[in-house]
Amino acid sequence: MPDADSMKDVFISYAHDDSREVVKQLTQELQTMGLDVWQDDISMSLGDSIRESIDEGFSNSRYGIVVCSESYFEGTSEWEFNGLVKKHIKEGDVILPLLHGVDHSYVFDHSPSLADLVSETITEDNVESVATSIYRVVNEDDRESDVWGEGEDGSLFQSVDIRFQGNFQPNIGDKITITSWRNHNAPSLNQLEATEILDENGVEYPSSSKGTVMTIDTIEEPLECVVSDIQTLRSGRAEFTVRIRKSRLEELSDDPSDYRML
Structure with a gap:
């Protein structure tokens, strides 16, 4: 059994034949929310055991997402699912079933x-809201039905486009911290030019951009975010999108007088 620090937040058990695309979207959405995801890509055949697959997933993760689909039930037996439910009850409501198709x-x-x-x-149309429900369960440790099973309207996160002049090469899913930035359109926070970035290992990347007069927000706490998309990566320049908690952005002032000029 791995220690708590090495465990994933969630694992996803699903059948490749009919759930691959929606699970791909869900995995990316969860990762951009900052969750560690372990996937179990099942191709069911004679003798396969979903219960064994679930047991393995639970040994490496805090929660299990089971994507129920037609292919997922092929070749399985009721006793396997009975064992799954017993594990769910014994370990404290840790299975999050999803119905797909x-x-x-x-x-x-x-x-x-x-x-x-x-x-x-x-479905492929509500992946973001389902991911939000999963995020709430994992992070708030709230397993009551008013959090899971009722659905969520909207996301907890906002997408922000980032430009950075410097040698920084992010990947989708990377957790980064923006410690300072310039903002052409303060107090709008849809597009920012980062002036200093820390990666998840604490390595600092300062911007090489100089000389342009822009507004800059001085902040007491940095912006923690996850890279969700890449537009441009080349030597000395990166343009990418991050997801930041809406509540964190709402803490920032919308009064232009709180911003100063470089």
Whole structure:
């Protein structure tokens, strides 16, 4: 059993045949929210055991996301899902079922015990709201039904476009900290020019940009964020998108007088 520091936040158990694309989107969304994700890509065949797969996932993760689909139920037995539910109850409501391409009655026909767990429906159109529900459960450690199974309106995070002049080469999913920035359109925070970045290992990347008069926000706490998209990466310049908690951005002043000129 791995120690707590090495465990993932969630694992995702799903059938490759009919859930690959939606799981790909969900994984990226969870990663841009800062969660560590472990995927279990199942190709069901004679003798495969979902329960064994789930057990392995739980040994490496705090929570398990089970994507219920037609392919996921092929070749499995009710006793496997009974074991899954027992694990869920024993370990304290740690399984988060998602329905993809099937409804509750379909799940009930194949596994009444699994259907008894609170679930949410996931499609390619609501991945962000489902990811928000998962994020709330993992980070607030709140396993009540008013957090899971009711759905969420909107995201907890906002996308911000970042420009950086300097030798910084981010990857999607990287956790970074923006310790200072310039902002052409203060107090709008949709586009920023970062002037100093720390990567997740604490390595500092100062900007080489100089001389342009812009507004700059002086902050007491840096902006912690996750890289969600890459536009341009070349020597001495990076343009990318990050996800930042909306509540963190809302803490920043919208009064232009609180910003100073370089």
